[in-house]
Amino acid sequence: MRLTLRVWRQRNADTPGAMVTYDIDDISEDMSFLEMLDTLNEKLILRGEEPVAFDHDCREGICGACGVVINGDAHGPERTTTCQLHMRHFDDGDTVDVEPWRAGAFPVVKDLVVDRSAFDRIIGAGGYISVPTGAAPEAHATPVPKADADFAFEHAECIGCGACVAACPNGSAMLFTSAKVNHLNVLPQGAPERETRVLDMVSAMDEEGFGGCTLTGECATACPKGIPLPSIAAMNKEWLRATRKASRR
Amino acid sequence: MALATRTDRRPSLTRSLWGSTVGKKTVMAVSGLIMLMYLVAHMLGNLKIFFGSGEFNAYAHWLRTMGEPLLHYEWALWGVRVVLLAAVVLHGVAAYQLSRRDIAARPSKYAHKRRRTSYATRTMRWGGIILALFIAWHLLDLTTLTVNENAQPGRPYENVVATFSTWYGNAVYLVAMLAVGLHVRHGFWSAAQTLGVGNARRDRILKATANGLALALTAGFVSVPVAVMTGVVG
Structure with a gap:
């Protein structure tokens, strides 16, 4: 699968952020959304860029650590956590917007990480x-x-x-x-x-x-x-x- | 281990209601239900216009002599007005303060926008503002008769016909009555949730009641200008 990702990048709480576009291919439909982000980060690291920061822990849908807003939906299109969302729910060539939780009480720490x-x-x-x-x-x-x-x-x-x-x-x-x-x-x-x-x-x-x-x-x-x-x-x-x-x- | 004994005092009922988002919503729910009950009575009273000028004007006069001889002329009516004014003010102030808070709680918007809530839910704030403006116009038109074309005190039938013989009278009224329906549709069900009456079992009946009330109010109120426009009342 090929995807165009638009990811919220923000250096820290005090710097304003913006949506940054990344093209990514070689995505398997069996990957979880977080594994897809891992793949993106590996590429970014190899290119010498700062990887996208996101929260995650158990990756089996029970800890509550992960969570990003995908195309305007918290945890994306399926009723599950981001770690349990699989890339088969997206189509080849899709543009996917990835944003942090937005709330005054949840300030952004970095990129997709918020302080909960x-x-x-x-x-x-x-x-x-x-x-x-x-x-x-x-x-x-x-x-x-x-x-x-x-x-x-x-x-x-x-x-x-x-x-x-x-x-x-x-x-x-x-x-x-x-x-x-x-x-x-x-x-x-x-x-x-x-x-x-x-x-x-x-x-x-x-x-x-x-x-x-x-x-x-x-x-x-x-x-x-x-x-x-x-x-x-x-x-x-x-x-x-x-x-x-x-x-x- | 012994548990710490609470020595601080809980705030008074008024302070805990007004000081909390849940309490302020309770104030909105109760004041909203008071206004809703009035609206149902008002709508049913309006339908008397279909029985002609004599009966409608006599009904309007009775509203002023209600409770006599125990009460003085217009006392009962003024009692209702005071309760309604209090309800409108509390509802509006609580809505304003809660809305300010809600908007502040979501300072940055999502880049990827999407709408999912129902139209009635999304329009509660604007609908409320429209209704507040309508109430002001409605009082100037048919209570104080300031902007009424006919403006004959004691002859509400003729005043109502005069209002609905103007295009703007009809337009303002129809928009406001649609707003009432939408506002009641989400408001009644929400009030039930806020007052803790809602649960999974009762949800269908509450939603059906909210829709029924909204539809009955809008249809009942709208029937009057439609009747004037079509010449059934005139």
Whole structure:
């Protein structure tokens, strides 16, 4: 396959970037999108040019490290992560635009790499359960209804890649935050911090400068893990419940 | 290990609502639903125009004597106006502040543009501005009668006919009513999500209700200028 790539190149956070065009051939349709970028980088290195910086880690779709906007779609045309996107979804001779996640809260570090530590700070505000140290408890000691377990698992699938923010026209982190809140709030282990979790995580999300939700649904369409849009309504419900309870104290 | 005891106090209900994006959306949802309920009543009331001048003008007069003798003349009407004004102001200010924030949260655009959201979703902001301008014109036209061609107090039937006998009266009204339909279509469903009523099971019924409301409102409101234009009302 031959492709014309237009890749966002930006030296660092302080320098303005631009789309740079590269022609690339010898692309196998069995390559992943990241392997295609590796091929480009090998050529660039041989030519003595700076390789394109991009984030990646597990390359099996579970870590959430990779992610670029391909032809305007976060993670590209398929509902998967960039590392699991194969070149067979493109045609010979295509022009492919590759851009970093765009959001005020995700500043570009270099080329296609953005700083997603805002997500870490949202998690730090309550995306955990406080458990005293000790041996792991017996799993069956705390019964969880099947429906709740399924609901929790559906949301626990979030890998924090940031595609929801990248796809949202408002750069909103509502889908990410709602996945994390719902995952823990429905479980008995998460119950003691149910109210503080949602209040603190939503307020951390706002402090990071993410936009608000206008329910365009772009996030859920882009999510490689299929976190559903009603997840946001479920978090809103938790937030309103917690706000009512907190105001009565 | 003991958990830290929280000693800080949570802010008041008002502050937590207005201080959070989720809370501000709640304000927008509630104020939007108040205006929506009013719109449904307003649209149904408008349909009385098909029963003739006498009945329509008598209905308009009753709106002023509503609640009498417990309430004074026009008190109930002014009560409704105050609630609506509060709803419009809260809805507009929250929308303005949230929009500013949303635009700031996406400072650089993608080079590869593409559109996927529905037309109703994309036009919420412009639609809202159009509706705000329409409300101002509509009040000047049929409440204060400032710009009305007929401008007879107490004779709303004749004033309405005068408005819809002008091309600009019809044009402004038709555009605004289409905007209302689009705004309600995304707004009603969104309000349900914001208030936490939405879930996967109820999604179809909520979307159907939103579409039904949008269609009924637009059709009901538009029927009046169409009736004047075609001579059914006049």
